[in-house]
Amino acid sequence: MPADVNIWILAGTGFTAGFLGSMLGIGGGFLIVPIMTLALGIPIQYAIGSSLVSIVINACTATGVYISKHMTNLKLGLLLACTLVPGAVAGAFLGAKLSSTVLTIIFGVLMLYVAYSMIPKKPRKLTEEQIEAQKLVLEKSHDRHAWLDDSYFDPSVNEEISYQVHRPVTGMVTGFFGGMISSMLGVGGGIINVPVMNQLMKIPVKATIATSSLLLCFTTMTGSLIYAYNGYVLPYLIAPLCISVFIGARLGATIAHRVHGKILTMVFAVFLILTAGLMILRALNVIGG
């Protein structure tokens, strides 16, 4: 552990992570952890602990805004949190026990997966019969959990969007692993929650992002607590990081609509691939550092 760190690099990292994280809706952990370990030489457990705390701030800020606009499905969020929290506890314990090398390799592999998932793909084409069969299955199972259905006002189309929630049990099972990965690696977990809620549970993307923010509050809180208890959260590291993440996230959310999303996503995917490669090579002692 270095005796001191460059506070400006830390603040710059937090600002960039908050800025890009809020623009891409994936949380800032994917930037914070590699930069803290690669550029500042901070052991990965301290980087993960700091990253989790900064994501709590980011998630609470975003949830405060989303829930006031009634975009968050609070009932669904609380239901999914019931499995996310145990997942986060399991992940944080694993993260604190595993060696830095193993954690770094897992982190690098996950970053490669995230980069791959960000590359736009052609949607799978279904036949009319398959679509009808899917609809029938969803309608049959829906009645049991109609209490989770919700609506929100979408100003971009100027209308109230009502939606049904499908496959909540699948969402809960997947949520356990989302929570585990989130606190084991110090990332938001939105990269798992968002596609599950949007694709599997058929929730509109805006409500998905808002509800995912609420989930992040619970998972990262649990993970942060465990890392803090194990001594991996240091005041001098989290203070500049959290302040700069907050400023970056607010700015990112404000100007998000002005930037071309595809270009930003591709640049970010390339960055992830390069950083993941560097982290894996360093963990395997192929390169020095």
Next chain:
Amino acid sequence: MNSRIDEKHEKLHTLNRRVGLFLRAGTIVSLVLFLAGLIIFIVSGTPHMVALTPISSIIHDLLILNPASLVTAGLIIILIMPLVILITALAHFIVTRETRPGVVCIVLLVMLAASYVLVLK
């Protein structure tokens, strides 16, 4: 029928507004404490790589403006915010007599309590 749905919606919106307000207030207080702690870290020459302050001595250390304690206090506030959401929601669902979301809140509360116990063990 429609007026009942509207009433339910309105009550849920009240809950949303309340939770949003708590979250915003908590985040701002926490960030102010982080900023104060960081400024004192820089100007006072306190060693940088110190640990969080133990809860037992946090009030005493806050009074002498120990930067690590200020940051620890901010951290505690931000980490209890999800709990504030949960308790506010539980109180709301008890008042509106919504059984299923109420039970979900209680289960989640038990999960969180169990995780705290596990952490502190």
